[in-house]
Amino acid sequence: MKTSWRSASLVASAAAVLALTTACGQENGNAASTGAQNVGATAAAGGYGTSTTAGAGNGYGADSKDEAAAKPEAAGKLAVAENAKVGKVLTDGAGFTLYRFDKDTAEPPKSSCDGDCAKAWPPVPAEGAEAAVGVDKALLGEVTRTDGTKQLTVGGWPMYRYAKDTKAGDANGQDVGGTWFASAPDGKKATLASLPGLSVRKDPKLGDIIVDKNGMTVYRFAKDQAWPVSKSACTGACLEKWPAVAPVSEDDTKGIKKKGLMPFTRPDGVKQMSVNCWPIYTFSGDSAPGDTNGQGVGGTWYAVSPDGKTVGAAK
Numbered sequence: 001m002k003t004s005w006r007s008a009s010l011v012a013s014a015a016a017v018l019a020l021t022t023a024c025g026q027e028n029g030n031a032a033s034t035g036a037q038n039v040g041a042t043a044a045a046g047g048y049g050t051s052t053t054a055g056a057g058n059g060y061g062a063d064s065k066d067e068a069a070a071k072p073e074a075a076g077k078l079a080v081a082e083n084a085k086v087g088k089v090l091t092d093g094a095g096f097t098l099y100r101f102d103k104d105t106a107e108p109p110k111s112s113c114d115g116d117c118a119k120a121w122p123p124v125p126a127e128g129a130e131a132a133v134g135v136d137k138a139l140l141g142e143v144t145r146t147d148g149t150k151q152l153t154v155g156g157w158p159m160y161r162y163a164k165d166t167k168a169g170d171a172n173g174q175d176v177g178g179t180w181f182a183s184a185p186d187g188k189k190a191t192l193a194s195l196p197g198l199s200v201r202k203d204p205k206l207g208d209i210i211v212d213k214n215g216m217t218v219y220r221f222a223k224d225q226a227w228p229v230s231k232s233a234c235t236g237a238c239l240e241k242w243p244a245v246a247p248v249s250e251d252d253t254k255g256i257k258k259k260g261l262m263p264f265t266r267p268d269g270v271k272q273m274s275v276n277c278w279p280i281y282t283f284s285g286d287s288a289p290g291d292t293n294g295q296g297v298g299g300t301w302y303a304v305s306p307d308g309k310t311v312g313a314a315k
Helices: 116-120 237-241
Strands: 079-083 087-091 099-101 140-144 150-154 180-182 198-203 207-212 219-221 262-265 271-275 301-303
Touching: none
Parallel strands: none
Antiparallel strands: 079 087, 099 180, 140 150, 198 207, 219 301, 262 271
């Protein structure tokens, strides 16, 4: 299925901690994939995503007048998707993110996006929209736009797509102009749920990797030591670039192997967390949840699997 305002094809989207001398030194083997993903917001000035950069077209995100004027597609069967940077978001039947506009109102429902704004942010037609698992059918409604067409509402908020989202899973409209946000399943702004101190996230390229309470990717340093005692080789300027993960209670973890899951004291007196006795860090070069910019840096820094092994490192 293709549309004239989307240039790409749609794609569907044990129990107790063991003694240090027996828990450490278990690292052998690696996961099989490598890479990084960066799906972020496209920052733009103005309430409608106005941009003065080259290729901005009409200034609202649409590439051309003809493309922008195309009739919007029906939403089809709505769904709930997990976005690494935004959280649980509402999508149309093809996996495209749906958005809401702060200048609209939900009580009563009213759209404030017309003209060029509606070219960059095509309104989602109410006709043909169906609720799916995770979406309350009672929250679905419609609002009559100034041109007489019926627009889908969720929780009273009018729903839109974004012209610069070219494939399922894109969320380039998030926080554009500080007024556009991906919609949660209930029509509210999508946000990352509160995470445990350490948990597991499925990265599309790296597979299952550990993230901290803020959803930031956790890394291991090949020059560190896990056995017979945990020892960090990252000090000084290195530690500024790769901040040590603070101790986390075992009860505040989810999906992490318990063996060797413990804090240790660094030579500078700071306590640092370890997984399978390996010291763990975040990366200052990751700016948002879902970033994996530290993967493979210097051939010594790698994301960490739930059992504490490195992900994507050469065997």
